[in-house]
Amino acid sequence: MEGEHRAGSIYSGWSVEVFDTSKSKLSNFLDRIGVQAFSGSEAFEIEVDIIGLLRRGKAAQLAFVECKVGPISLKDVGQILGYSRVALPVLSAIISPGGISASLDLLLNTYNRVDILEYGSGKRIKIGTWDASRRQVDPASVLPPGELG
């Protein structure tokens, strides 16, 4: 799986597992797999499509990917941003074969409002176009540029 391969190469030394969680609340999911490493996780009313769980000793980290079918809108970004501000994943991305909506493109590229992607300290949501034929993110499409490179 692309996500597992990618997380494994960036976080070598960590155990990396990636799950399809589109039908689960994160709080229930963490409870089910017996992970209690996240403060306040019983209040994680979070549903994202793919979750990466990275473990090294007692340390655990999360990664989120939301997959959209149509163009990614500001509303989609807001949803994953709220989730990311709460759970502070090491990586949070939203991807779609449809790329980003015209309004979001204008906001991020013309007006350079990449500040609206920030969550936590120095962390930013990554937005990208999914290349269905190559089964990976199109690196040239990624915003902020280079952040999924």
Added chain:
Amino acid sequence: MKIESQALREDVKRWLTSRLRYLYAGWDVQVYETHRHKLSRFLEKIGLLEAFPAAEAFDIQVDVTAVLRRGNEARLAFVVCKGGPITLKDVGIMQEYSNVAMPLLSAVLSPSGMSPSLNTLLNAYNRVEVLEYGNGRRLKIGTWDVKRKQVDLPSVVPPGELS
């Protein structure tokens, strides 16, 4: 006590008008139901697209929008009215809209209040920083009192911010 969405928006619109006229005396306050409109189109329609940087990219839909004007200055206020309990998803979306358009006031209200998870997050874990947008501004969350047609003040998070 159940209430239709349309009636809820009407009541919230009245409440917001009265509140903003009290808080921003000296400003011209107009409040609109905007649940069917993108904010970019709405601002264009009322001739205010130029008043807000990047307004043509405001892919924002909220239930009630207030426009405050004084001389050449213009400001916005947003309220979203939910039928069911307010969730973290609702908060995230409204927060992002607010990050983009920087309204003076931004609130999510529901007669059902907050979901148990959001309540735990904000009240038990005191994670009110998740409500921040812009420079020191915070989204307000509150229970709408259908009978009294106003926000139930003790329900508001952060506490006291809609008093």
